[in-house]
Amino acid sequence: DVKVTQSSRYLVKRTGEKVFLECVQDMDHENMFWYRQDPGLGLRLIYFSYDVKMKEKGDIPEGYSVSREKKERFSLILESASTNQTSMYLCASSLGASGTDTQYFGPGTRLTVL
């Protein structure tokens, strides 16, 4: 079974802090993704990576950056957290095959910025 883990289920930070959200997958997947989920808005893609050290902006990259130094790990960075970044953050990975290429998700991190 594919396993995607995220460093924290719940996180509380203060405005202006630098925040790191970590995601690790154990299935040698090529692709990794970061989404945020807000009520009534569904999931929105922040950044994704289809190779080590490669990254591409999603639909809402402003205020975020990412790092992928190793294939299994994809980090989301909030350089200076703001209250409007309070949200549920979901990490996913996929094999990188043509066709189906199902994304598998981690349990999510609920971030509160005070």
Place this chain on the structure above:
Amino acid sequence: AQKITQTQPGMFVQEKEAVTLDCTYDTSDQSYGLFWYKQPSSGEMIFLIYQGSYDEQNATEGRYSLNFQKARKSANLVISASQLGDSAMYFCAMREGWSGGSNYKLTFGKGTLLTVNP
């Protein structure tokens, strides 16, 4: 324009009955894929079913089936014999293109909250 539209914010169904969750999509690509995910209150996204644009048969996975109508650009999820454990948020998602780089992205709808009543 939204690429994925789920018009039902909430749905109710009686246990053991079938329910259809609607999803329409918008793309100009000939190659694309449609996914359904379930998100229980615990928060984890669970993959349910996939339909490729070139698949001639509707996809089925156990009690889940996908009513794919390509000309109408709809990909409705049908859950047969609903169970209490089916109560969850359901998301429709689309992947445009077939392989490589940006084509691996998914665009999600806003979701439908299904409640199964005993």
